[in-house]
């Protein structure tokens with residue numbers, strides 16, 4: 001059922017219920033109001049009827065007054081003169097005064113005169129016998145003594161006929177006493193009187209006599225009702241008629257006259273008609289209300305709601321979470337629309353997050369090198385990642401018929417079953433190593449982590465993360481092999497090292513022994529050749545002298561070579577030490593300059609020496625080894641310089657360093673050779689250099705000695721222009737303990 005129809009039904013039902021209540025309430029209220037008004041109207045009219053009767057009674061009282069307070073009557077009651085009777089008590093006067101009865105009673109209670117007239121027929125009638133009961137000594141109608149100015153107006157029953165009576169004490173015309181008696185005037189309330197009352201009050205009046213044995217039962221009931229309470233009994237006879245009863249009591253309080261008034265129910269009829277009009281108007285108002293309400297509801301609520309609903313269903317069918325409902329205005333529906341849009345924002349965000357998360361997990365899932373598998377409760381593969389396919393060789397089409405146990409080598413099937421059972425029983429899982437058989441029959445080893453998924457307490461699926469450790473296991477095995485071989489090699493190397501060290505020791509020992517053994521005869525050769533050259537062993541011809549010179553030079557060269565080899569071997573064996581001692585720099589420099597000058601011979605070379613005045617005169621260093629270094633450098637300079645200048649510059653570098661620089665203008669050293677001239681037995685290649693001879697050990701020894709002194713050596717050179725060797729040393733050289 002559509003919302004519009006439901007709303008219509010709801011409004012209709014609401015309106016019907018409301019109106020039913022309004023109608024009933026109105027009907028009850030109005031009808032009871034109408035009844036009240038009707039009753040009040042009846043009361044007013046009945047009261048009017050009673051008043052009219054009272055007015056008649058008063059009129060009768062006036063007539064009685066005029067007769068009772070009159071000197072003639074005052075006299076007549078005493079003397080009962082005939083004249084008074086003739087003049088005043090004839091039939092016409094009864095008709096004029098509209099009385100049926102006049103009774104004159106003296107103060108003694110004796111009826112002086114009484115007369116009754118049927119004024120309709122204008123004939124005398126007998127005084128009703130029943131009236132005598134009102135003439136007794138206790139009758140309130142009679143004056144009891146001369147001061148009793150009795151005055152009574154009311155209705156009494158006379159022979160079961162209601163009669164309006166007035167009684168007055170008889171006084172003079174000046175209303176003076178003493179009271180001589182009582183005049184009672186009476187008038188029957190007969191049909192004529194009732195008709196007169198009806199005409200006067202415009203009411204439909206019926207009179208009933210209370211003591212009438214033929215009195216209607218209904219009237220009797222009304223009489224009882226009246227006597228019980230309010231002097232009015234009202235009966236609604238039907239939709240059109242209502243009757244009201246009232247009773248007029250005598251002086252004893254006994255009913256003397258019952259009056260019934262019939263009313264047409266005009267007020268009620270008007271009320272009914274008004275109610276019908278009201279109902280009709282209410283119906284029209286309802287109709288208008290329903291139509292207007294529906295229109296307003298449709299315009300303000302249903303239409304926007306329908307639009308909202310269609311927007312939402314459009315989003316649902318399109319599945320596009322970026323769509324939004326259109327929001328108009330600022331009412332609750334607009335707020336609902338905004339809430340829906342906010343919900344859509346949230347949905348879109350969480351959808352995006354889910355997609356991103358899914359993409360992230362898929363990326364992880366597909367790009368991880370580990371094998372991921374998802375098996376259902378029956379152990380069937382539901383999905384696996386690419387790494388799983390790559391490792392096992394099984395294709396997606398193989399999964400339908402494949403089981404995990406079929407993948408395992410037979411020895412691991414039980415392990416797997418136990419693992420899954422333990423997981424189902426919530427036991428602490430372990431990650432076993434499993435051997436899988438690939439489609440190609442190869443065996444791969446994996447460490448396996450499994451998670452069991454339960455849903456509603458039932459085993460649902462198994463997720464497995466398998467890490468292929470085949471390569472690692474193989475690599476470990478290879479490393480173990482290599483370690484074994486390395487251990488063997490180490491043992492070999494240790495043996496080789498021990499042999500090498502032994503060889504080095506033997507070599508060093510051999511060299512020192514050899515150099516000692518060689519230097520002794522060589523010194524003899526040098527010494528004897530020098531003796532011969534000095535002519536101490538006799539005169540020699542030129543050829544002999546020349547030969548001995550050659551012997552001398554070669555012996556010296558051999559001695560230098562042996563000394564160099566010995567020094568080098570000592571350094572290598574760690575047995576050469578520097579011994580710092582204080583000495584004067586100038587002394588050392590003078591000595592080396594002197595010794596080197598000899599080497600220049602006839603070459604056109606200038607030797608120069610400078611000493612930095614900032615240097616202390618005395619320094620601490622190994623004098624002999626320092627001299628060896630400088631002489632070696634100066635020797636090379638003189639050897640590789642044919643002309644020009646050789647300089648020795650000694651300077652202070654900073655507070656704790658000093659330098660010794662040897663500069664020449666010789667042949668220079670090619671740049672490529674600068675890298676290796678400090679290595680043993682290395683000389684600059686080329687015939688030019690070869691010409692100068694040498695062993696190639698000098699600079700190697702110099703460098704090692706400088707390093708032993710914690711110094712540095714560097715060289716700059718340009719071929720054809722010369723070379724510069726700079727030795728930098730600490731200003732104070734630490735003493736190194738001498739080893740033998």
Ligand code: ADP
Nearest residue numbers: 636637640677683684689694695696697698699
């Ligand atoms: P030797 O001089 O005995 O050959 P060195 O070790 O003293 O051995 O020198 C190595 C080489 O360095 C020399 O052969 C020479 O070629 C080169 N050399 C050393 N000093 C100089 C220099 N002052 N001028 C040119 N070349 C030099």
